[in-house]
Amino acid sequence: METLIRPWRRGDFPAVRRILWESWVAAYQPFIPAEDLRAYFAATYNLDALARLYDNPRVHGFIAEADGEAVGFGRTQFHLNENRLYLASLYLLPSFQGKGIGGDLLRAAEENARAYGLGELWVGVMVKNEAAGRWYARRGFRFIREEPFRMGRTTVVHVIGSKAVVAAGEADLRQRLTAVYPREGDAPPLAAAAAALLQRQKGEWPGLADGYTALEAVRSREVRGGSWAVQVQFNPRRSVSSGARLDPESIRSRPCFLCRGNLPAPQRAILYRETYLILCNPVPVFPGHLTVAHLCHLPQSLADHREMFLRLAADFGPGLVLLYNGPRCGASAPDHLHFQAVPAGLLPAERELRNAAGGAEVKRYGTAVIGVAGGIGRGAVVVEGTAAADTAAALGEVIAALGRTAAPDTEPMMNVLATHSGDGWRLMIFPRLKHRPDAYFREDEGKLCVSPGAVEMGGVFVTHREQDFQVLDAALIGEIYREVAFDDAAVKVLVASL
Ligand SMILES: [Zn+2]
Helix, strand or coil: CCCCECCCCHHHHHHHHHHHHHHHHHCCCCCCCCCHHHHHHHCCCHHHHHHHHHHHCCCEEEEEEEEEEEEEEEEEEEEEECCCEEEEEEECCCCHHCCHHHHHHHHHHHHHHHHHCCEEEEEECCCHHHHHHHHHHHCEEEEEEEEEEECEEEEEEEEEEEEECCCCCCHHHHHHHEECCCCCCCCHHHHHHHHHHHHHHHHHHHHHHHHHHHCCCCEEEEECCCCCEEEEEECCCHHHCCCCCCCCCHHHCCCCCCCHEEECCCEEEEEEECCCCEEEEECCCCCCCCEEEEECCCCCCCHHHHHHHHHHHHHHCCCCECCCCEECCCCCCCCCCEEEEEECCCCCHHHHHHHHHCCCCEEEEECCCEEEECCCCCEEEEEEEECHHHHHHHHHHHHHHHHHHCCCCCCCCCCEEECCCCCEEECCCCCCEEEEHHHHCCCCCCCCCCCHHHHHHHEEEECHHHHHHHHHHHHHHHHHHHHHCHHHHHHHHHHHCC
């Protein structure tokens, strides 16, 4: 019998239901009435419920196949408030139990915990399911707490426990570091440490050196559209990003390129506040293009990580602009929390928005001011503040207001540019309507390979195809902005609703 473990797919839902039901009947019927089992199963594992689990970026499903047939299902779920990964399901068809397949599924879950940078995997087991309790205990789980768990009208007792999983790559991580920030004493500022990292990496990492050689050959031209100017950049190597497949299926089936176990061997990093790695982007759009990746494989979300985002912008100082791409509008790794940083002054919106006539709607949160900026073909909310807490609160208000118009459980679509002058923050938030314009998906000569993110909202259009570089003019760019971003009027309505 040939077995393998793979990430689940939408097409697996019927098999998952069969595996759950048959293994439940075998394991739970001795102590849970069939009608309660049926009711709980129907409510919790119908096709819609499975689709919601599948779409939840904090849920990971695994299928065990035996000779090409799905015979087992494992599922982990990350609980953000506890910072714990739970093994939420592990089930095998009864005739395939006792063959080591459950151990394979458990190892996949442990691997998942390591990918989050966690040292433990948690599980809850029904006390009366003694066989399962012994199975987990043999594999190193220690149970510490009892909790009631309801299935229909039956309440059963769960024991909650965990097992240590060796965090991968701690030694590997230390070897990669060129600096740790912050440092006591007269250590260089963060921007200088990043410049030193880049200089060093160009000499020791051929892939990065190639990326910078290619950047020198990149062609660009200016397109002027009334009140705005955009730089169009023909950058063939960016096909990895602007052509990336970002559907959940494709994301799940590729190794995450921001997880530290998957970084290229010569890549080095600055450890930032024990939480993020500052890395050189090997396919730069600008000289000095950095990626800032969280140490853990957490979903992309700004609302949950505002304070560190602001802190990072301040630590980088006025020479760098910090960029955020929402998970559904420009992030090439929506499953791994990350930011980018580029040198200040290269994105036209930095100065155009500064000059735009704002102030139509202004709200205050302590020392922070929320205003409207526009007149450049796409609308932006501008937040300015001198105190971190007020600025983070104002940013949170804007994200929450945007979220009232978005689907629940997903972050509202937006790109953010953040700068810090030395005195305070300036955030330019571009609310979005759409990730890619319809022309991106055309199959005829009207196709445009433009995938707008924070860089495009900032006024630099990157394309990896020469024909797009030739054809992008003021009319087309204006149309793309209207299609994918809020206009000035929509931003005013948004700010008025705060
Ligand atoms: Zn990752």
